[in-house]
Amino acid sequence: xxxxxxxxxxxxxxxxxxxxxxxxxxxxxxxxxxxxxxxxxxxxxxxxxxxxxxxxxxxxxxxxxxxxxxxxxxxxxxxxxxxxxx
Amino acid sequence: xxxxxxxxxxxxxxxxxxxxxxxxxxxxxxxxxxxxxxxxxxxxxxxxxxxxxxxxxxxxxxxxxxxxxxxxxxxxxxxxxxxxxxxxxxxxxxxxxxxxxxxxxxxxxxxxxxxxxxxxxxxxxxxxxxxxxxxxxxxxxxxxxxxxxxxxxxxxxxxxxxxxxxxxxxxxxxxxxxxxxxxxxxxxxxxxxxxxxxxxxxxxxxxxxxxxxxxxxxxxxxxxxxxxxxxxxxxxxxxxxxxxxxxxxxxxxxxxxxxxxxxxxxxxxxxxxxxxxxxxxxxxxxxxxxxxxxxxxxxxxxxxxxxxxxxxxxxxxxxxxxxxxxxxxxxxxxxxxxxxxxxxxxxxxxxxxxxxxxxxxxxxxxxxxxxxxxxxxxxxxxxxxxxxxxxxxxxxxxxxxxxxxxxxxxxxxxxxxxxxxxxxxxxxxxxxxxxxxxxxxxxxxxxxxxxxxxxxxxxxxxxxxxxxxxxxxxxxxxxxxxxxxxxxxxxxxxxxxxxxxxxxxxxxxxxxxxxxxxxxxxxxxxxxxxxxxx
Numbered sequence: 313x314x315x316x317x318x319x320x321x322x323x324x325x326x327x328x329x330x331x332x333x334x335x336x337x338x339x340x341x342x343x344x345x346x347x348x349x350x351x352x353x354x355x356x357x358x359x360x361x362x363x364x365x366x367x368x369x370x371x372x373x374x375x376x377x378x379x380x381x382x383x384x385x386x387x388x389x390x391x392x393x394x395x396x397x398x
Numbered sequence: 399x400x401x402x403x404x405x406x407x408x409x410x411x412x413x414x415x416x417x418x419x420x421x422x423x424x425x426x427x428x429x430x431x432x433x434x435x436x437x438x439x440x441x442x443x444x445x446x447x448x449x450x451x452x453x454x455x456x457x458x459x460x461x462x463x464x465x466x467x468x469x470x471x472x473x474x475x476x477x478x479x480x481x482x483x484x485x486x487x488x489x490x491x492x493x494x495x496x497x498x499x500x501x502x503x504x505x506x507x508x509x510x511x512x513x514x515x516x517x518x519x520x521x522x523x524x525x526x527x528x529x530x531x532x533x534x535x536x537x538x539x540x541x542x543x544x545x546x547x548x549x550x551x552x553x554x555x556x557x558x559x560x561x562x563x564x565x566x567x568x569x570x571x572x573x574x575x576x577x578x579x580x581x582x583x584x585x586x587x588x589x590x591x592x593x594x595x596x597x598x599x600x601x602x603x604x605x606x607x608x609x610x611x612x613x614x615x616x617x618x619x620x621x622x623x624x625x626x627x628x629x630x631x632x633x634x635x636x637x638x639x640x641x642x643x644x645x646x647x648x649x650x651x652x653x654x655x656x657x658x659x660x661x662x663x664x665x666x667x668x669x670x671x672x673x674x675x676x677x678x679x680x681x682x683x684x685x686x687x688x689x690x691x692x693x694x695x696x697x698x699x700x701x702x703x704x705x706x707x708x709x710x711x712x713x714x715x716x717x718x719x720x721x722x723x724x725x726x727x728x729x730x731x732x733x734x735x736x737x738x739x740x741x742x743x744x745x746x747x748x749x750x751x752x753x754x755x756x757x758x759x760x761x762x763x764x765x766x767x768x769x770x771x772x773x774x775x776x777x778x779x780x781x782x783x784x785x786x787x788x789x790x791x792x793x794x795x796x797x798x799x800x801x802x803x804x805x806x807x808x809x810x811x812x813x814x815x816x817x818x819x820x821x822x823x824x825x826x827x828x829x830x831x832x833x834x835x836x837x838x839x840x841x842x843x844x845x846x847x848x849x850x851x852x853x854x855x856x857x858x859x860x861x862x863x864x865x866x867x868x869x870x871x872x873x874x875x876x877x878x879x880x881x882x883x884x885x886x887x888x889x890x891x892x893x894x895x896x897x898x899x900x901x902x903x904x905x906x907x908x909x910x911x912x913x914x915x916x917x918x919x920x921x922x923x924x925x926x927x928x929x930x931x932x
Contacts, residue, residue, distance in 0.1 A: 331481060335473070336652055342637035344627060350619035352634040355469040355699055358477040362692040365477070369484040370685030377677070 320376040327368050335361055401549035402565070404741035405748055409577045412593050412752075416581025419592035428784035431586035432504050432763045438673040440682045442591045446670050446756075447683055448690050449598035451483060451661060454541050454750040455814075456694050457605060457743075461730070462723025464702025467645040468633035471702075474646055474654050476695035480688025482658035488684045490662045491671040493832045495680070497905065498672045505760075506668045506828075507768040513831050513905055514839040515898070517772075522846055523824075524768055527665050528761065530820045532799070533813035535757045539571045539803040542751040546570030548728060549744035568804060574748065578755045579796045583789050587673055590755050597749040601694050604746040608731060608739065609697035612704070615734040622704040633703040650869060653877035660821035660876075662828050666753075666760035698727070705730045758799070762791040815866075816857055816875075823849035823879035826887050834891075835902045841891030849883040 340354045347356045429435050438446070453459075463471045494509065503509045506527065511520035547564040555563035581589040616622040632639040636646045661667055674680060705726050708716040716733050717726055731743045766787045771779045779787070827845050830837040856875040860868035870878050 328481075328485065332655070335477060335481065335655075336648070337473070338648070340635075341648075342635050342639075344631050344634035346623050346627060346634070348620075350623040350700075352469045352623070352703075354635060355472055355696065358469075358473040359692055359696055361473075361477045362480045362688045365481040365484060366685050366688040369488050369688070370681070372488060373681040373684050377681075 324372045324376040331364060331368060399553045400737040401741035401744040402553055405744050408745045412577055413581055415596050416585055416589035416593045419588035420585030428781045431785050431788050434587040434591060434673045436673055437675050438591055439675055440679045442595055443674050443679050444683045444686055445595040445598040446591045448687055449594035450666060450753045450756045452601055452750060454747050457698060457750060458724050458727050458747055460695055460698040461702040461727040464699045465706045465726045466723055469699050470636035470646040472695055472699045474651055476691050478655050479658045480691045482655060483661050484684040484687050486662045487680060490828055492677055492680045495671045495674050505764050505767050506665055514842050515901060516839045519839060519843050522843060530817045531665060531757055534817050535754050535799045536803045536806050537814050538751040538754040539799060542574040542748050543567030543571030545744060545747045575796050575800045578752060582755050582759055582792050590759055593755060597752055600746050600749045602690055605694045605697040609701055611735045611739055612701060612730060616704055616708055625707050626703050629707045633706055649872040650874060653873040656822050656874060656876040656880045657818055659825040660818040663821040663824040665764060666756035669760045669763060701730060758792055758795055761795045762788050765791050813863055816863060819876040819879055820853050822876040823853055823883050825880060826884035830887055835906055836891055836896060838891045838894045838897055840894040841887045844890040845883045845887035848886040849879055852879045852882050
């Protein structure tokens with residue numbers, strides 16, 4: 313595993329934890345303001361969380377993805393499952 | 399009549415799309431019938447997974463919930479789902495695909511039996527998974543019938559007097575089951591994948607389309623939201639306003655995150671993961687799944703809160719007081735748009751209930767591989783027999799599920815969330831199987847048992863589902879189930895014998911890759927240690 317993979321994997325978990333914490337937007341809990349005149353601010357914030365979630369996992373799929381492991385070993389000859397030997 | 403014509407047209411389109419997945423592509427092998435020969439590309443996997451995880455609640459239920467509990471429903475359900483679902487696809491789905499490709503798994507039971515070297519554990523898990531899927535299937539069947547009856551009300555007053563002229567639910571749901579049966583029977587997973595692509599496309603388009611068409615009738619989004627701010631400001635927040643208590647507590651909001659963990663153990667989702675062409679196929683799925691959820695749910699939130707205060711020009715409410723929440727979206731569209739949009743909505747709701755195609759095929763695959771092939775032996779059940787078995791079981795399962803839907807009590811709907819929670823309770827098992835080398839068979843079995851016991855106790859405490867807002871210690875029941883099964887798994891694993899090194903090595907081969915790079919013993923290409931059979 314490369315140093316970059318290990319570092320990116322740790323970063324992925326940190327960013328995930330940050331998003332989980334940020335998801336609980338107690339600062340907008342009783343805020344009824346409307347963004348652009350129509351979008352409740354609490355809903356707008358959670359929409360941003362959804363987009364951030366997609367971006368996080370999209371980034372992880374590019375930079376914290378164990379490609380080298382999965383692809384390299386997927387190229388190995390197929391093995392039978394242990395239970396098939398029963 | 400227009401909505402009925404549009405739904406019928408959609409069902410015919412489904413048959414044609416399902417046929418497309420079969421004609422010219424099918425390879426007439428069991429791997430093709432159950433898993434599309436593991437050749438699904440990124441777009442199909444994305445749409446299939448999204449279509450499977452979205453139920454009619456995403457449209458109908460969410461709008462109704464927002465009209466009573468406000469915009470907090472989005473944060474409670476949609477954004478948690480986006481974050482947790484993609485995490486599960488990335489951390490669980492991709493790894494299961496990888497092991498499935500290496501060892502030829504078609505079902506979760508095969509994976510768990512192999513991982514823990516325990517037919518006993520597999521047999522313990524099998525009935526639990528089946529029993530958790532069945533209510534889900536029945537709810538979808540009932541939902542499709544209720545939708546068709548609702549949108550066709552008044553269309554056939556002479557033929558169906560008992561249902562005010564609407565096609566009876568039993569006939570509507572029977573028709574939907576028949577359509578699903580035809581394309582699943584014919585093309586298996588290939589047809590199902592194409593059909594789910596159509597379902598998902600409709601869901602993605604429909605929410606936004608309904609929003610654009612309705613908001614014009616309400617004077618535009620600004621006027622509609624301003625009216626909510628004046629008359630029902632509580633719907634814009636989660637906390638309490640005046641005498642109106644809070645719609646969602648902090649603990650409920652936080653602990654709802656445990657419910658979306660259920661996707662890690664859905665049998666039908668496991669089967670879809672197995673169809674991926676490569677690991678890279680998962681990339682668009684994890685990126686776009688939260689975005690698609692947002693596209694479907696966010697418009698429904700606005701429609702819901704606007705519906706709560708919308709009035710006609712004469713001042714009469716668009717949604718009469720006392721309207722059931724799940725009828726809000728239908729009434730809103732019917733009263734403020736035209737019959738074509740109402741028809742499109744009917745199509746969308748019916749398509750959302752048709753995730754039962756994945757569930758039918760998953761159940762067929764489970765009974766074929768985990769019961770019949772296991773009973774008679776791999777060598778005695780060839781490819782052709784497996785396809786015949788798979789198809790026969792699809793017919794049997796559709797038939798049994800349909801009959802059960804006719805006799806199911808109305809309380810079956812309350813089982814929906816409890817089924818999700820049951821799958822969530824099994825999440826620690828699959829996570830540990832993939833990431834913790836020290837997890838033992840005893841720990842896994844104890845975890846399953848604890849999950850089942852806690853589920854029954856909490857379900858009983860909720861009045862067997864009679865209380866739809868039941869919380870335990872202020873938290874979602876799924877939180878207690880997940881935590882208790884996880885703790886049991888860890889504690890029992892630590893005090894029982896560690897798994898055999900060769901099993902650990904087979905399921906954690908990345909250690910071999912590291913050894914290869916460092917030119918250490920155990921590197922890839924070196925002779926592996928012999929596997930002990932039995």
